[in-house]
């Protein structure tokens with residue numbers, strides 16, 4: 101047998117998940133000069149880019165330009181994309197072991213966390229992750245319905261996702277027209293009755309998870325006044341002391357919040373209320389089981405022995421009239437069939453990206469991105485994370501610690517995938533879809549008009565098969 105990692109027998113790697121972690125990993129693998137490596141990347145959707153397409157807010161087009169670097173990776177002749185191929189539906193881990201020396205899982209975090217309060221499941225209470233996927237045109241979420249006839253909405257959590265959701269709810273049609281938001285979401289949001297949006301943080305401004313540029317943007321909306329109650333913008337003595345050692349970005353974030361707290365309504369059509377030190381304790385429904393109110397408790401902060409600031413309920417309570425609730429308290433990973441999973445952490449157990457089974461590291465299986473470390477950090481955070489995993493993959497490969505596939509050629513893998521999912525989508529196919537989306541966008545003076553149904557994508561590609 102030829103040595104693995106040579107032109108005669110390239111190291112064959114399957115990457116499951118075509119988001120940032122998958123692409124950063126592919127880039128690192130393909131740039132390695134010590135071995136000849138071939139990468140096949142799979143995604144259950146026909147479209148690549150993961151959360152860059154389906155998660156990044158549509159009014160943050162600049163962030164999406166990172167896809168140019170993913171396209172450069174995809175242009176490498178030793179890279180192939182197999183979209184519309186799902187692990188567990190079309191192929192299994194055991195199948196992959198027959199065709200690849202290494203398997204890398206980069207499937208991200210696809211679901212949300214629950215609040216665990218009474219009424220959490222009432223009609224009108226949704227995970228923010230679903231709303232985000234809906235307005236971004238994710239095929240699995242495009243048919244969800246959100247009651248935008250409501251005037252008052254609460255978004256629980258003060259991370260960047262909560263801020264994205266609140267901002268999208270407050271944007272005007274003209275603002276949304278400049279984005280690649282799904283066309284049905286553009287219509288629904290343009291016709292929405294939403295007037296008041298509350299973003300609810302359980303701790304204070306100094307502990308808010310959103311970042312300074314996102315906070316600043318809230319104060320710059322065309323037809324929405326961003327307001328912060330003055331008493332909630334003030335820092336308690338413990339937070340004030342902590343700010344002395346905070347980095348510049350956090351100081352700036354608190355400054356922005358305090359500047360917003362000095363503003364008064366200017367008569368814009370919508371109001372966005374940024375609230376701090378409050379926790380929802382119950383959602384109250386009407387006779388149809390639809391959310392109509394949220395009970396809140398006011399918190400105070402205390403320092404733990406480890407030095408972090410935690411919220412503690414006081415005896416002050418409040419009731420908010422809201423007809424729509426989005427819980428935005430963090431994403432959560434989902435298990436993959438045949439792959440170890442840490443239920444309480446929502447990640448694949450790993451050591452530096454090497455997947456851990458009950459008896460230690462699993463030969464030839466790796467993970468990177470949110471499904472490796474949990475849903476933290478920005479897109480760029482996935483690069484060092486992917487590098488760590490890939491460096492361990494390369495080191496294992498050099499030591500011969502790889503799977504022993506019986507069909508270790510690109511042609512055999514292609515034939516196998518084609519047999520399991522005849523309607524797989526190549527990167528060239530995606531580029532065709534991309535061009536159609538861009539040209540439809542041009543007609544409407546928008547960045548792009550997305551396909552949001554898998555059937556429509558396959559039809560546009562002339563692929564006639566039921567998926």
Ligand code: NAP
Nearest residue numbers: 257258259260261262302309428429430431475476477478
């Ligand atoms: P996140 O940053 O982890 O924020 C989660 C928020 O939920 C925090 O404010 C947290 O408060 C709160 N929370 C958690 N449990 C809660 C509970 N039981 N009750 C009330 N509040 C609760 O998560 P995310 O917003 O989903 O974002 C995920 C990652 O994607 C982050 O790293 C984020 O920066 C990134 N992202 C970046 C951008 C961007 O760069 N523009 C956009 C979107 C997302 P505590 O702090 O008190 O726990």
